[in-house]
Amino acid sequence: MFFKYCVTLTILFAKPVFAQDQANTDNALVALPDTCVALREGRNCFAEVDITWQQHNTGNYCLRNAQSKHIMQCWLMQQKGLFRYQFDSAESIGFELINSNNGKVVASTEIQLQWVYKNRQKKRRWRLF
Amino acid sequence: MRAQSTLFLICLTLLSTPSLASNRYYADNTLEPSQGFAWDWGIGAGYYIEDSYLIGMDSYNDGFEPDIHLAITYNNFYLDYDQSQLSGGLTLGYSVIDKFEWGLDLVGTNVQSGFDDTGLTFYGDEVIAELEGIKSRNYDFDVGLRLSRRFENSQISFEYLHDVSGTHNGWVMNSFFSQIIPWRNWEFRSGVGLSAYSNDFTDYYFGISPSESLLTRPVYDPDTSYSLIFEFHAEYPINRHWVFLTGWLSTWFSKDIHQSPIISQEYQHKAKVGVRYVF
Numbered sequence: 001m002f003f004k005y006c007v008t009l010t011i012l013f014a015k016p017v018f019a020q021d022q023a024n025t026d027n028a029l030v031a032l033p034d035t036c037v038a039l040r041e042g043r044n045c046f047a048e049v050d051i052t053w054q055q056h057n058t059g060n061y062c063l064r065n066a067q068s069k070h071i072m073q074c075w076l077m078q079q080k081g082l083f084r085y086q087f088d089s090a091e092s093i094g095f096e097l098i099n100s101n102n103g104k105v106v107a108s109t110e111i112q113l114q115w116v117y118k119n120r121q122k123k124r125r126w127r128l129f
Numbered sequence: 130m131r132a133q134s135t136l137f138l139i140c141l142t143l144l145s146t147p148s149l150a151s152n153r154y155y156a157d158n159t160l161e162p163s164q165g166f167a168w169d170w171g172i173g174a175g176y177y178i179e180d181s182y183l184i185g186m187d188s189y190n191d192g193f194e195p196d197i198h199l200a201i202t203y204n205n206f207y208l209d210y211d212q213s214q215l216s217g218g219l220t221l222g223y224s225v226i227d228k229f230e231w232g233l234d235l236v237g238t239n240v241q242s243g244f245d246d247t248g249l250t251f252y253g254d255e256v257i258a259e260l261e262g263i264k265s266r267n268y269d270f271d272v273g274l275r276l277s278r279r280f281e282n283s284q285i286s287f288e289y290l291h292d293v294s295g296t297h298n299g300w301v302m303n304s305f306f307s308q309i310i311p312w313r314n315w316e317f318r319s320g321v322g323l324s325a326y327s328n329d330f331t332d333y334y335f336g337i338s339p340s341e342s343l344l345t346r347p348v349y350d351p352d353t354s355y356s357l358i359f360e361f362h363a364e365y366p367i368n369r370h371w372v373f374l375t376g377w378l379s380t381w382f383s384k385d386i387h388q389s390p391i392i393s394q395e396y397q398h399k400a401k402v403g404v405r406y407v408f
Contacts, residue, residue, distance in 0.1 A: 037366045039316050046313040114369045116407050117169045117200075 029053045029063075029097045029107035036087050041115045047087040049111055053097045054080035060101055066094030066108060074100055087111055168201040175374065175403020182382065182397040184390070185259030186248050196374075196405055222275075234275040240290065240301050241334055243268040260391060263341050266334050270294040271301055283308040292330070299329030305358075315365050322358040326386075330354075335389035346390045354385035367404070375402045 031051050038045035051063060062074040063083055072095075075081045087093070090113070097107040173196040180188050198211040205225075211218035219239055226233040242249055245265040246256050273290035288303040305322035328351070337349040362376035380397045387395035 035369075037369055038314060039311075039364055039366045039372070043311060116366045116369065116372055118167055 029095065029109045031085075031095065031109045031111050033111075034109065035112050035114055036089075038090075038113065038115045040117045042090060043115070044088055044090045045113050045115075047111070049085045049087050051083045051085050051095060051109070052081070053107060055097075055106065059099060061106070062098050062100045064096050064098060066096045066110075085111075089113065166201075166203045168199070169407055170197075170199040171372075171405050171407035172197050173372075173374070173403055173405030175401045177399060177401040179399040180394075180397060181249070182380075182387070182392050182394050183244060183248055183257075183260070184393040185257035186393075196403055198405065219270075230279045232275075232277045232279065234277070235272070236275050236288065236290070237270060237272040237293075238290070239268050240271050241266075241269050241330070262343065262346075263391060264338070267294070267296045269296040269330075273300075282310065297327075297330045297333035299327035299331075299333070301326055301330060315363060318360075318362045318364075320358070320360050324356050324358065326354045326356070328353050331385055335386050335392060337390055349389050351385035351389065355383040356386070357381045370406050370408070372405045372407060373402075374405055376400070 029051070030053070031049050033047060033049060036045035036047040036049075053061065053063070055061065056079075058077055058079045060074070060076050061078065061081070062071050063081075064071045072085070073081075073083050092110055092113045094108060094110045096105045098104060099106050174193055175196055176191070176193055178189060178191040181190055196211075199209070200211075201208045205223050207220075207222045207224075209218065209220045209222075221237040223235040224232060225235055243266050244260075246260040246263050247254050248257050248260065269292045271290035272293045273288060275286055275288040277284055277286040284307050286303070286305045286307075288301075288305075290301045290303070292298050292300075302325045303322060304324075305320055307318065307320040310317040310319075331351045331354040335349070335354070336351055337346055339348055342348045358378070358380050360376065360378045362374070365373045367373055378399045382392070382395050382397075384395075386392055
C-alpha cells in the first residue's frame with residue numbers, strides 16, 4: 001500500500017519537472033564540448049565546437065559573441081540551427097542567441113577554458129624521463 | 130655535506146629579490162610568468178624502452194616506471210622534482226639577475242645517476258656479472274651558476290656546477306639550447322646540449338680502481354670527458370587533470386667515457402610514453 005502511494009506521488013511530482021526540462025530543451029543554445037583544456041595557464045586552447053540552438057517559434061535569429069557582440073551567423077525563418085566554431089582563445093567565451101527582429105537575447109551559453117599546469121615557469125633538465 | 134647544503138639555502142634566502150620573468154631551462158617566454166607562489170604536482174606511470182650504455186645491461190631494456198613530479202615557484206625560488214627522470218631530477222634554483230632577456234641563476238641539481246653492480250639502482254637488486262665487484266657510484270649533487278639568454282620560445286643556457294655532496298668533488302659544465310613549440314593543444318619541447326665533465330667526475334663514475342680491477346676489467350684512469358645530448362618531448366592535455374607524455378632522449382659520450390671497461394657503447398637512447406595525473 002505504502003509502495004503504491006510512493007509511486008503515485010512520484011508520478012505526480014515528476015510530471016511538472018519533466019515539462020520544465022522540455023521547455024528548457026526547446027529554447028536552448030548548447031555548445032559541445034563546452035570545455036576546452038589547455039596544457040598551461042595563459043596559452044590558447046583549440047577545439048572544434050558544435051553550437052546548436054532551437055526555439056519554440058520559427059523566426060530570425062543570430063548567434064553572437066557575448067563579449068564582443070560580434071555576429072557570427074544569422075538564420076532566417078528557422079526554428080533550429082548549427083554553427084561549427086573553431087575555438088582558439090586563452091579565455092572562456094560566451095555566446096548569445098538573439099532574436100534579430102528585436103535584438104533580445106533568447107538563450108546563452110559558454111565555452112569554458114581550463115588548464116592543467118598553473119605554474120608557468122616550467123623547468124626541465126635534459127633528462128626528461 | 131649537511132653544512133654545505135644549509136649554507137647554500139641560507140645564501141638563496143639572503144639573495145631573495147622579486148623577479149618577473151621566466152628563469153628555467155625550458156621557457157615559453159610568450160607566457161606571463163607566475164607571480165608569488167605557484168605550484169603543480171602529480172603522479173603517473175610510463176612505459177620505457179632503453180638501450181643503456183652500462184655493460185651487462187640488456188641492449189633493449191623495457192618496463193614500467195613511476196612518475197612523481199613537483200614544480201614550485203616562489204618569487205625568485207624554484208624547485209622541481211621529476212621522478213619520470215632517470216636521475217631523480219631534483220633541481221633547486223634561485224634567479225639572481227633577470228634583465229633584458231638575460232638571466233643569472235644559482236642552481237643545485239643532480240647530474241649523474243648512481244649505479245652499482247646491479248646496474249642502475251633503479252632497476253633492481255640482481256647482480257650483473259660484468260659489474261660484479263665494482264664499488265657503488267653515488268648520486269651527486271652539484272651547485273653553481275647558470276647564465277641564460279631567452280628568446281621568444283627558445284633559450285640558450287651555460288652552466289658551471291661543482292659537486293657539493295662529496296661524491297666526486299669535480300665540476301660539470303653544461304651548455305643547452307631548448308625550444309618549446311606549442312601546436313594546437315600539444316606542447317613539443319626539444320633541446321640539444323653539450324656537457325663537459327671534470328677528471329674527478331669521469332674518474333669517479335667511469336674509472337676502475339686497482340681494488341676493482343680483474344683480468345677482464347683492467348684499471349682505468351680517464352681524463353676530462355664530454356657528452357652530447359638530444360631530446361624531444363611532447364605533452365597533450367587529455368582533460369583538466371590527465372596529461373599524455375611521450376619523449377626521446379639520446380646521449381653520445383666521448384672516448385674517456387665509452388672506453389671505460391664498464392661501458393659497452395658510446396651512446397644511450399631512451400624512449401617513453403606515459404600518462405600523468407596533475408592535481
